[in-house]
Amino acid sequence: MKKIPYAILIIFGLLLPARAGAWGFFAHRLINRLAVFTLPPEMVGFYKANIDYLTTNATRPDSRRTVVPGEAPRHFLDLDVYGDSAAYKLPRSYPDAVALLGEDSLLRHGIVPWQVARMKGQLTAAFQAHETDRILHLSADLGHYIADACVPLHTTHNYNGQLTDQRGIHGFWESRLPELLSSGYDFFTGPAPYLERPTDVIWATVARSNAAVDSVLTFERELSRKFPADRKYGFEQRGAATVRTYSRDFAREYHQRLNGQVERQLRLAVRLVGAFWYTAWIDAGQPDLSTLPRTPSEKEQQRLALEAKQLEAAPVKVVPGHEE
Helix, strand or coil: CCCCCHHHHHHHHCCCCCCCCCCCHHHHHHHHHHHHCCCCHHHHHHHHHCHHHHHHHHHHHHHHCCCCCCCHHHHCCCHHHHCCCHHHHCCCCHHHHHHHHCHHHHHHHCCHHHHHHHHHHHHHHHHHCCCHHHHHHHHHHHHHHHHHHCCHHHCCCCCCCCCCCCCCHHHHHHHHHHHHHHHHCCCCCCCCCCCCCHHHHHHHHHHHHHHCHHHHHHHHHHHHHHCCHHHHEEEEEECCEEEEEECHHHHHHHHHHHCCHHHHHHHHHHHHHHHHHHHHHHHCCCCCHHHCCCCCCHHHHHHHHHHHHHHHHCCCCCCCCCCC
């Protein structure tokens, strides 16, 4: 299989995370950036011209998570609280789900597949309206939520191992492993496919992620019995701070036991992000993107700057659902 060129990987190496969150800043930015290269010639020029915007803003939904009401549930879905085969039984229509389960329950246990389906429709409308700023804003955010749906621990109530005495496994799987090991991953996915049934695809993605939860937890538990605490954890310098983190030896052996699971899910995320962008464009009638402005407007740049300032000043709140 063809590998992503080494020069591109050097660029990705510069995208070190400011903090952990969802896939981690590093991985979310990596996914959005790589997804651009899956697009057809009619789209790739516009998206490459804005690749820095799509990369940087891939993490904005995490920045909003604890300060914007209603943001947190968009990142996950606790399938296990809804019983056996929930991924196949829950309503695909959000209004139908509200009628069946109540919105309070949905917001408490997550809405990521409904959020992805909703945003795909919004992106299609933005393409139809030739709205550059909205295309970029929605593409960046949509990429984030699709990537979150590819994380096994975003599909269970035991999202951080808090119910099984495995606290910290969330960040370990989705941040620590990609940061340490992704330079050796194969990210070639081929061209983005058109999705005939995008809603079904995102639900199948959540089901696939959920099927991996047992191995994520079991292998970490088994390996923890083998590694004493002084070998399981170590200390590393992060900026000016020295932080306690999972050791490199523990991370590598865990990765081997998972048999490339993190790599597969990262590659899936890249392919799906490109596919949803491409499908939205096709469904919009394949508008000519070469006629659009090649950069975000001054208004959009001012909006982002204001949002960043507001988020920095806003008090951080503990929000229900995957709050650790």
